[in-house]
Amino acid sequence: MSRRLFRSPTFAVGFSIVALLVLAATIGVWFSPYQPNSMDLTARLAAPGPQHWFGTDNFGRDIFTRVAVGSQMSLLVGLLVVVITGIGGALLGALAGYVRALDNIIMRVMDAFMAFPAMLLAIAITAALGPSLMNVVVALAVSYIPRTARIVRGTALVVREQQYVEAALVAGAHTRRVLLVHVLPNCLGSLIVQLTFVFAYAVLAEATLSYLGVGLPPPAPTWGNGIASGREYIVEAWWMSLFPGLAITFAVLGFNLLGDGLRDVLDPHLRAET
Numbered sequence: 001m002s003r004r005l006f007r008s009p010t011f012a013v014g015f016s017i018v019a020l021l022v023l024a025a026t027i028g029v030w031f032s033p034y035q036p037n038s039m040d041l042t043a044r045l046a047a048p049g050p051q052h053w054f055g056t057d058n059f060g061r062d063i064f065t066r067v068a069v070g071s072q073m074s075l076l077v078g079l080l081v082v083v084i085t086g087i088g089g090a091l092l093g094a095l096a097g098y099v100r101a102l103d104n105i106i107m108r109v110m111d112a113f114m115a116f117p118a119m120l121l122a123i124a125i126t127a128a129l130g131p132s133l134m135n136v137v138v139a140l141a142v143s144y145i146p147r148t149a150r151i152v153r154g155t156a157l158v159v160r161e162q163q164y165v166e167a168a169l170v171a172g173a174h175t176r177r178v179l180l181v182h183v184l185p186n187c188l189g190s191l192i193v194q195l196t197f198v199f200a201y202a203v204l205a206e207a208t209l210s211y212l213g214v215g216l217p218p219p220a221p222t223w224g225n226g227i228a229s230g231r232e233y234i235v236e237a238w239w240m241s242l243f244p245g246l247a248i249t250f251a252v253l254g255f256n257l258l259g260d261g262l263r264d265v266l267d268p269h270l271r272a273e274t
Contacts, residue, residue: 004265011261017254025075028068036069036221037061045237055239057229063239066221067247073222074203074251077137081202082195084141089148090191094183096149097156099175107153110146118143122205126214136215140205144198151194155187189266196259200252207248223248 005011029036034052040060048055054063096106113121125139159165165182173181209215210224218225223244230240 005261008261008264010257010264014254014257014259014261017250018258021071021251021254022075024068025071028071029065032062032065032068034062034065036066037219045233045240047237048239054243055237057226057240058233058237063226063243066226067223067243069221070223070226070244071247071251073133073216073220074206074247077133077140077206078199078202078255080137081140081144082199084137085144085148085198086191086195088141088145089194090152090184090187092145093149093152093154094156094179094187097153098160098179098183103153106149110149113142113146114150118147118201119205119208122209123212123214126209131214131217133216136206136209139209140202143205144201148191148194148198151190152187155190156183159183159186193259193263193266196255196262200255200259203251203255204248207244 006015038061040056042060043052043056044060045058046052046056046060052062052064054067056062057066092106092110096103096110116124122136122139122143125142126135129135129138160183162182165178168178168182206215207222207224207227210220210222211228212224213228215224216222218229226244227241227248230237230242230244233240
């Protein structure tokens, strides 16, 4: 499996970008002698150079340090959203796809959530709950669970008609056992691919919420806060918004390429075409 994955140029590039992002989040701060929120007004709006690789912001804070710490927060938010979305979407989708009596009820509720754009729904939830890390995670998970559940449901509808599922039922297997042993494992391929895209969406959405002021509040060193604080200085201090923006771009690109590569390898229909 790993050989087939890394034979895909899309997966290899996406994996490399994500690996660099993880390295920046784990060891990037070690290369900086500065703290993300320590202010030095004598170095205010300093251009990128040997002392400050990415320059400083309007409070004299080192932007490289804040981008590196911001990658930790973005990865944490993305990981938590993926875990909650994966568990919730898989369970709801598998139940809807396998248990016919629950299909209409669950999917109508999912359709009600999907009637709202994901970002608008996330903004509404965070505005109601208040700006905090867990509230952002909950808002994004609620926004992406319906889409994940619909994808898992589509796979479960196909799996429930397979002969090995019928054989398990004839042998007396309980519904719960059929779901856990036969339905959910066969949904993992489409679920994993979807969750890589959810990770990218979560990183972008978290930055958007912070930029709009309903995400993690300043002085949290998030990428969205970095771009927002650089709006007023975009002419004389372009680096304040540039480097957090580049971080978001590469993170979203990396996870999207990773998802495309996984889809090419895990989707049997695409493999048959190639």
